[in-house]
Amino acid sequence: MMTRKKKTIVHLILICVVIAFSKTKVFSQSKNTTIKVGLYSYEPYYYRDKNNNITGYYHDFLEILCKDANINYEYVNVNVENALEKLKNKEIDIILGANNIPERSKGIYYSENHIGSDNQCVYIRDKSINYGDLNYLKGKKLASVKGGINSSWLSESLKSKNINLKLIGAKNLDDCIKMFKNGEVDAISIPAGNNSLKNYNNIFKYSSGIVYIIGNEDSKDIINKFDTIINKKYKSQYHNKLLNVYNKYFRKEIIVNNLIILFLIFLLIMIITYKIIYPYSKKIIIKKRIRKNKENNKFLLYYQPIVNPKNNKIAGFESLLRLKDKHNKILPPSSFIKKIEESDMLSEMTLWILERVINDYKIISNYDCCKDEEFYVSINLSLKELENEYFVDKVVQMAKDNNIKNGSIYLEILENICIEDLNKIKSSIEILKGEGFKIVIDDFGIEYSNLNILEIVAFDTIKVDKYFTDNILKSRISNEVINFLTNVAAITNKDLIIEGVEEKYQVDAIKKLPHNNLLIQGYFYSKPLPIEELKNFIIKVV
Numbered sequence: 300m301m302t303r304k305k306k307t308i309v310h311l312i313l314i315c316v317v318i319a320f321s322k323t324k325v326f327s328q329s330k331n332t333t334i335k336v337g338l339y340s341y342e343p344y345y346y347r348d349k350n351n352n353i354t355g356y357y358h359d360f361l362e363i364l365c366k367d368a369n370i371n372y373e374y375v376n377v378n379v380e381n382a383l384e385k386l387k388n389k390e391i392d393i394i395l396g397a398n399n400i401p402e403r404s405k406g407i408y409y410s411e412n413h414i415g416s417d418n419q420c421v422y423i424r425d426k427s428i429n430y431g432d433l434n435y436l437k438g439k440k441l442a443s444v445k446g447g448i449n450s451s452w453l454s455e456s457l458k459s460k461n462i463n464l465k466l467i468g469a470k471n472l473d474d475c476i477k478m479f480k481n482g483e484v485d486a487i488s489i490p491a492g493n494n495s496l497k498n499y500n501n502i503f504k505y506s507s508g509i510v511y512i513i514g515n516e517d518s519k520d521i522i523n524k525f526d527t528i529i530n531k532k533y534k535s536q537y538h539n540k541l542l543n544v545y546n547k548y549f550r551k552e553i554i555v556n557n558l559i560i561l562f563l564i565f566l567l568i569m570i571i572t573y574k575i576i577y578p579y580s581k582k583i584i585i586k587k588r589i590r591k592n593k594e595n596n597k598f599l600l601y602y603q604p605i606v607n608p609k610n611n612k613i614a615g616f617e618s619l620l621r622l623k624d625k626h627n628k629i630l631p632p633s634s635f636i637k638k639i640e641e642s643d644m645l646s647e648m649t650l651w652i653l654e655r656v657i658n659d660y661k662i663i664s665n666y667d668c669c670k671d672e673e674f675y676v677s678i679n680l681s682l683k684e685l686e687n688e689y690f691v692d693k694v695v696q697m698a699k700d701n702n703i704k705n706g707s708i709y710l711e712i713l714e715n716i717c718i719e720d721l722n723k724i725k726s727s728i729e730i731l732k733g734e735g736f737k738i739v740i741d742d743f744g745i746e747y748s749n750l751n752i753l754e755i756v757a758f759d760t761i762k763v764d765k766y767f768t769d770n771i772l773k774s775r776i777s778n779e780v781i782n783f784l785t786n787v788a789a790i791t792n793k794d795l796i797i798e799g800v801e802e803k804y805q806v807d808a809i810k811k812l813p814h815n816n817l818l819i820q821g822y823f824y825s826k827p828l829p830i831e832e833l834k835n836f837i838i839k840v841v
Contacts, residue, residue, distance in 0.1 A: 334521055336361060337382045337394040338374035340471050343492040343548045344396055356492075356548040357395040360414060363540050367528045370521070378470055380446030383407070392518035396510045398448055408519040411526040413509040415545060418491040419449050421503040422479070430502050433462055439485035440465045442475035450488050452507045492549050585642040593651060597623045600655050601827035602663070602676070604836065605796060605820045608810045611838055613668055614794075614818045615675035615709065618656050619827045620648070645681060646690045652678050653694060656708065657701045659830050668836050677709035677739060685712070685724040691731065698734040705735035709760065713741055721755050728756060739796070743784065753791060761788050765799025768821070771808050785812045796820055 338345055338353065345355040353374065365372050375391045385391050387406050398417065399409055421436075428435045436457065443450035443466040454464045467484050469475045476495050479487040489496060491504065514522045533541045592598055602616040622630045639648055656676050663669050663676070684690045698708075710731060712724075728738055737759040740752070753761070763784055770777035781797070788795035793816075797809055800821030809819060824839055 332521075333371040333373060334365075334392040334518065335375045335390070336372050337377040337385065337391045339377050339379055339382060340473050341379075341396070341490065342472065342495065343490060356415070356544060359544045359547070360541060361395060363544065364525050364528055367532065368521075368524050370524075378446065379444050380470075382446070386513065386515050389515055389517055393512055393514045393521060395512050397513045398508050398510055400448065406515060408514045408516070408522050410512040410522050412529045413511050414541075415549075416509050417449060417507045418549070419453070419488045419505055419507065420491050420493075420501050421453070421486055421488050421505075422496045422499040422501055423486045424479075424482075424499060426500045428500060428502055433457060433460065433503060435502065436464055436486055437462045438465070440467050440483075442478045442484040442487040443468050444472055444475055445470065449507045453488055453505060456505075582642045585638050586644055589639060589642065589644050589648070592622065598648075598651070599623060599629070599829060600652065600659065601829055602659075602833055603820060603827040604668075604825045604833075604838070605677075605818050606824050606838055607817070608806055608819050609815065609817070611840065612672060613674055613838065615677060616663070616833075617677045617711070617820065617827075618652060618659075618679075620652060621827075646684050646687060649678065649680060649684055650690070650693055650697070653697060653708070657697065657703060660703075660707060662830060663833060666834050666836070668833065668838070673706075675707055675709050675737065677711050679711045679713050679741075681713055682724065685727045688727075691727045694736075695730060695734050698736070703735055706737055707735070709737045709739050711739040711741045711762070721752070725756055732757060732759075753787065753793075758793060760794040760796060762796045762798055768797055768799040768805060771805050781812070785814045785817065788816070789814045794818060800824075 340346060341355075343355055344357045345353065348354045361372060364370075375385070377385050377391065377394075382391075382394055383397075383403060386394055395414060396417070397407075397409075421441075423435065423439075425435070441450055441454070441464045445468040450464075450466050454466055457464060464486075467478065469478055472489065472493075475484075475487055476489065478484050479496070487496070512522055512525060529541070533539050599621045601619045601621050603619060604613055605615045605617060606612070607614045620632055620636070622635050624630055639645055656678055660676050663674075732738060738757065739760040739762055740756075740758045741762045742764040743761045752758075761784060763781060767777040767780050771781060772778065785795060787793075795814055795816065796818045798820040800806060800809065800819045800823045802823060805821075806819060806823055809817065825836060828836065
């Protein structure tokens with residue numbers, strides 16, 4: 300049997316044999332391989348930034364591929380003229396940006412994928428020459444990088460048009476640019492995207508063809524590895540890092556357009572969010588909160604007595620919505636009604652109020668202040684609710700289900716009714732009156748100025764705005780308006796409610812008005828009270 304030492308020696312020999320006869324080079328399989336890359340000055344493909352760091356399209360392209368391939372690289376300075384020789388001599392492993400020319404491809408391996416097009420711009424100093432006027436170049440000197448094919452390709456192409464150029468060679472592109480700026484040549488061809496001569500006259504653009512990554516016998520596996528990466532990761536135009544790098548240097552307008560599009564999309568999202576999503580979400584949150592408050596009995600109904608001053612009896616009550624906050628503080632409608640309206644919960648809340656009022660009516664009817672007396676309870680409605688057929692149908696159904704007594708529930712219309720609204724609500728009012736509801740027109744005299752409303756719509760009660768009550772006996776106009784409305788109510792056989800009464804002199808003045816169905820609502824008799832406190836309510840004797 301072989302000893303352990305002999306086995307180890309045999310294994311080492313076998314490894315050496317495999318390495319020696321393998322066509323795949325050792326460095327191409329090693330994970331932390333360092334390759335040598337030919338570097339030449341050719342902005343915007345290779346150049347140094349203001350901090351003297353190497354940058355450019357080929358540099359960024361190489362960074363992505365080497366990172367994906369887990370390969371390190373180092374640059375070796377070359378000129379276009381000697382780059383191929385250095386590659387063939389294996390002084391460097393790869394070059395980026397070579398045209399595929401059959402006569403010089405012996406011993407050179409090209410990538411399957413091209414990495415761009417060598418697009419060129421021809422500049423001259425004379426700004427009077429129009430773009431495309433190539434006859435200007437006849438007999439002119441054009442700066443040319445030695446070993447480069449761009450100027451040679453252009454020169455050969457122009458010969459077919461009988462335009463002969465004199466190519467003046469330079470070591471690299473930077474020297475060509477210096478020659479042009481110094482006036483040593485008449486024209487120059489530089490890569491598109493190079494902004495060194497943007498103040499000069501660009502008279503022609505052309506392409507010498509597509510370019511590749513090239514390598515030699517030892518580095519062909521690196522080329523293959525790069526091709527594999529490109530084919531697997533970067534063939535799609537989406538999420539394509541290599542395409543984004545190309546756009547960065549040669550198609551900046553796409554980046555600008557994409558940024559504009561992204562900004563517009565962002566702006567659209569913000570507008571949609573602000574105008575639609577946020578209000579919708581807010582509405583949902585408020586709805587949940589309102590419904591939760593209903594379920595937890597946070598909404599309450601307070602009742603303000605309405606008194607007939609001539610017989611000192613209760614005629615009815617106005618139901619007023621209140622909300623108990625988390626500190627058990629009672630909040631008025633001004634602190635929450637707007638949210639109910641904005642969340643489209645007004646109809647739902649009104650139906651809830653109506654249901655509570657129907658139940659509370661039975662309780663109040665057993666109180667001493669109302670026992671064996673005819674009285675009503677009013678609730679407030681909006682025009683939108685009267686225009687809503689579904690809402691009206693629900694109210695009618697509740698009336699039938701609860702067999703409400705005729706005239707026991709009054710519906711107060713809050714908003715100003717314009718003539719154009721009348722046809723919309725007239726039929727709803729007729730339907731509701733047919734089910735035993737009475738209709739009150741609120742704040743008459745301020746919100747309503749058209750007396751035709753009283754004839755067109757079958758209102759049962761007129762409610763005079765508090766403005767006139769506050770100025771009774773103080774303002775001649777207020778007195779005249781109240782007297783006039785009293786006469787109108789008497790003539791049309793409608794009840795008249797004067798609200799906002801707080802002082803005794805106001806009660807005394809109202810009692811003198813010539814109308815038997817004249818009622819008073821206000822703090823003089825009582826502030827709005829919870830139903831429990833109505834049980835002990837006693838009308839103040841005047």
